[in-house]
Amino acid sequence: MFSLQDKVALITGAGSGIGEAIARLFARQGARVVVGDVRLDAAQQVADDIKAEGGEALPLAFDVAESEQVRAAFSKAVARYGRVDISVNNAGISHVGNILETSDEDYERVMRVNAGGVFRCAREAVRQMLAQDPKGGTIINISSVAAQVGVEQRLPYSASKGAVLAMTRSIAIDFVSQGIRCNAICPGTVHSPFVEGYLKRNFAGREDEVRQTLHARQPxxxxxxxxxxxxAALYLASDEAAFVTGSGLVIDGGWTAK
Known part of the structure; x- marks a missing residue:
């Protein structure tokens, strides 16, 4: 079950954390993986590791906040593999602060990457999936529980992830009859380099204390x-999830059940 044999998957933010884990798992399940990241060295390392394990991977450096770079990345993926069957929109950034502690620049920076990045990548994915033969494919957007419950000091991040969830539903409805499924995953806090970087930037000297708080807020x-x-991404990308579209799959250790 959950085979992705010979499918082509383009994954953003795949140089570390959740995106890296998805890229490695998809490759083990037979997919040809485009490892996208803003950092070429990170993308290259993951791609090299996949190849060393017998998989097929193409590292690409691009910024999801830039439309031309996104278009070029999809073009390179299609030039190499002929199509894109799976698009995982995972790249994202964060900001600590309530609405009074968030500048225009802070808000726009987070929205441009988190919401705008999903918009740009999903748009290119839909265009390609409609153009290829056979047409169709699967889009998976990484949202967050912050799209569903209030999280202290995360105003722009929460807004951006709410937009991701809304876009997911809209894409799903608009293209369900044309062979495209679109779903979101809404994780709770996941221990990753993303979180460790956030701790270092915002809680220097208190990392252990805040890390334990992050562990504890999940029941x-x-x-x-x-x-x-x-x-979870593997399931949504697979043919076994053929009846799943427009959903927001919550994986949060019970956080939103409280």
């Missing part, structure tokens, strides 16, 4: 792992 008693999110 299960810990943060999630990137591989746990990757497993």
């Amino acid at each position: 299960i008693g810990r943060m999630g792992r990137p591989d746990e999110i990757a497993n």
